[in-house]
Amino acid sequence: MIPGEFDYHSPQTLAEAISLLVEHGDEAKILAGGQSLIPAMRFRLALPGTLIDINRIDGLSYLREENGHLLIGAMTRESALEESDIVQSKYHLLADAAAVIADPLVRNLATVGGNIAHSDPANDHPAVMLAYGATVMAAGPNGTRRIAIDDFFTDLFENSLEENEILTEIRIPTPAAGTGGAYLKLERKVGDYAISAAAVQLTMSGGTCTAARIGLTNVSPVPMRAKNAEQALVGQTLTDDVIEAAGQAAAAECDPSQDLRGSVAYKRDLTRVMVKRTIRKAMERAN
């Protein structure tokens, strides 16, 4: 099975890539790691007339801390997250997720930017970035702009990037003291998409939760935050009852659909369990 026909461009600079986007409009697709796009093209689920391969643009792959943020270049491979000392030592939530995305061969090519720009609620990074309160940097013909992650995901496979914009960087706030995060995912088979997964980032102060952000994977048509669950935690001592209440809130506010991974009732129930467990793990790390 091979993809449909397309014109192929491999620009050397971001400016060149953007002008190709401007020229080809919605006919064009950006090829990053290709690990979702190429299979989709093979099944003709994606039929771009023009493919803009951004793998040959220098300077889009990096991981560095700057001004209180971790900056992740859009073309940073998932495998680089696993190998990064900064990520492994300080960004536990991200490190957790990096180890459970597809499989190691896919992670050698798959990119962080591609995972987010694909805006698939089954992908792992959307929930992670929602929990971090990350910022997405987008470059277009009129320069670069910031998009808060809360404003980024707009619909199934849809986001607020303009047709002529390229996602270039993701910025994650460096966790403050007392902050801990975790990502837990349940799969039917290792490497599959999540049945349900939870990303939690908590700040604890003197036994009280002062801030909480929770993202959920694959239990809604659009990547989502479990805001009611967050509210159940903030200002509270995280007793078993409080954590259970947060889990129940997440189960109620998620919006899964029935598929081969399970029924709606199961996925809600599992979301409750995953949220609870992830909160506990994040708490341990916060302390």
Next chain:
Amino acid sequence: MQITITVNGTTHTRDVEPRTLLVDFLRDHLGLTGTNIGCDTSQCGACTIHMDSQSVKSCTVLAVQADGADLTTIEGLANGSLHPMQQAFWDNHGLQCGYCTPGMIMSATKLVEGNPGISEAEIRHGLEGNICRCTGYQNIVKAVQQAAGEMGGD
């Protein structure tokens, strides 16, 4: 369009359609049929090769993306005698039907680089992307452990 790719030390220049998958380029254009195709969804790993010194699934890369790259396929692994990983798969009965074997061996050789004492857990984690329907994986783990020791971290 025209691409130039080095495969197993030989440089090839060919005209390809942009939509040509790298695995089809290897099999159909270069006749290197040791790299197998077991699925269309990037799951099975039978098509695993080395591209610029990392393991990738060649069914999920376009040939044009590999323009200028240096590739190694299963056919390029043996150097006069069998590579220690190939020998270890043979010695440990790490294969049955053999269809997953080239991809499994390519993944495994990269995996053990720099890790002669690799643990069973590390091996299992590293071979997650290669599916075998015959062996139950136990002899594959044994084979990789043996080869890792023999390769001494190379």
Next chain:
Amino acid sequence: MLGKSIFRDDAHGKVTGSALYPGDIEKDHFLHAKLLFTGQPHARMIRMDTAAAEAVPGVVCILKAEDVPVNEHGLVMLDQPVMVGLNSKKPFSDVSRWEGDRAAMIVAETEEAAARARDLIEIEWEQLPVVTSPVEAMRDETIIHGEEPSNVYKHYRIRKGEMAAGWAAADVIVEETYQVPMQEHAYLQPEAGVSYIDEEGRVTVEVAGQWTHEDQTLIAHALDIPKEQVRVIYPAIGGAFGGREDMSVQIVLALASQRLREMGINRPVRIQWTREESVIGHHKRHAVTIHTRWGAAKTGELTAIEVEMILDAGSYNCTSNKVLGNAHLTVAGPYRIPNAHIDSYAVYTNNCPGGAFRGFGAPQGCFVAESQMNKLAIALGIDPVELRLKNVLREGEASITDTPLPAGISIKTVIEQCADKFEEPFSGAQVLPRSFQSLPADPKALRRGRGFACALKNIGFSFGFPERSEAYVELRGRGEIDRVVVRHAGADVGQGAHTAFKQMVAEAVGVPYEKVEGVFSDTAYTGDSGSASASRLTWMTGNAIRGAVEKALTLWKQEERPAVGFFRYQPPPTEMLDDKTGKSNPNITYGYVAEAVDVTVDIETGHITIDRVVCANDVGRAVNPNLIEGQIEGAVVQAFGYAVTENLQSKNGHILNPRFSTYLIPGIRDVPQKVESLIIEEPDPQGPWGVRGMAEMPFIPLAPAITAALYDATGVWFNELPLTPGNVRMRLKNTLVPDLT
């Protein structure tokens, strides 16, 4: 030479990539073929227009139902059209009964031209009612095969003893309904093949199959030419597991070559299926529903069983009637049952056909028998191992068919040895009591349990089939034997059969392994071997080899050079079940197996991990221990997939998950972390050197051992597979395990 773990011959090609699978074969001037599936679970063809397709540049020919001289095939019953379409001489060929029915074969200069032409074929269908529930099909409101009076086309019975007396003697009765799902073989190499006219004018097909001579027979039948004009060759085969027994690309490839010859075109043709075509286009393990009651006395002796089994045969028989027969017998387990009443039905539906798959009905039958035994053990308060030992058949005792099993019954040994081995401490963990009782409750969500099950499985074809295996052995040299050439058709589907054959030849002749050469799996040079299935290949081939070697050695002593011995081994005949009572000697011989497992279940998520499996498998005599361990480890993992991760779903006759992204075969981190093989060698009196067939057996008891362990861990029984996290969690939740919120 026997008992040595000789390294397999084919490994060099497989580790270097030089082994040629059917899709790797290169010939000059290939033409490319594509098959058009009907995509219609039940519909009648009204019109087919290939004009636009034929006009695609590069299209050479398009073959349709009307082009098939005898438009029928099937391993047991010729109930399947080679192609569905109009103007076929075969009645009812215009009806598509399966989404995988073939409507056209397109041959073109390029794969792409063939694919484009395929997309341009227009077909008009009259929709017919799609019947997907076997229970509904049994009402015969819609008849799926027009020539048949009923969708229920096979009914087997067992009537043994006096049921009233059996129930009266029962102190405990367990009554349950079980449902087991379809399973996809998922051999890693999708179907492919090439065909051409060879130098002797034979239509020649190189393909991955399980029985060269059956492929040859069915091709010859459909093309209406003598068998001698058809040649079938197997190159390297990328797994089979029963899934390559039926015709996939064999007949259509031969048909294309025959047509090209008529057109004066002397070019080879190739076809390569995608994974999706493979999953949609070949049969599956059968889904079966079973309602059953088992009675036992306080002392543990079984007193009576009653079974009603409905097997979804799908749209064509394939081997369903034989699979039904096996499930019908194995549902009684390896036990002494004085009173039995069993009714088993094979029913046509519009689902994907069921057919051969490792275990061939025994996994379904055994799931019921062993689940019932484990439940009786709990109800009676008897250790499950003890309960089995009380009830297993001994030499000379009447089995479920009211006749003794063939001599060499080793079920008691495998059960005892498995249980003993399992009691050994492992990885420094605590030693558990023999009784397989629950472990102390874990304060968190993880619970552990242990489970046990055993099984028997016939070796070779059953129910009166004329079993045979033919071997040629040629001794070369002058004073001494320098070289031995064995010619045999048996398919090496990955199990290492050819290595084992050569070991047996070396043993029989008394020469080192290195002196033996093989010519395998080519109808031009070999006799009929029968299929690589039914755990029969080593057993049957060994007997054929012994006969051929004996003849060759006699000739050698008479100074014949080279000395060629031919032998056709035919085991003692078997019988079809008596129509009314089932009384018969249905099988040649059996293999025996027992398994014990440690399972961890996360009761909050429903996720299961298998921590340890011990498998005791009686192989009679181990020809090559490493190859045997490979079969055990592989079978256990495939059974784990069946029981836990694989979950083939179909709706209105369409398979919903035909890709590896949705049909999940186990990966290296999903599978049981430790499979311990216990190779037992109690000789089979009929087996060559005592060999027993063994490769299906380790698959069979795993699922009921897992459900027993789940009960041990949670107190909840599972009567349905697969045990996906969702299925497990929701059943636990709905069964009100007290500490589940």
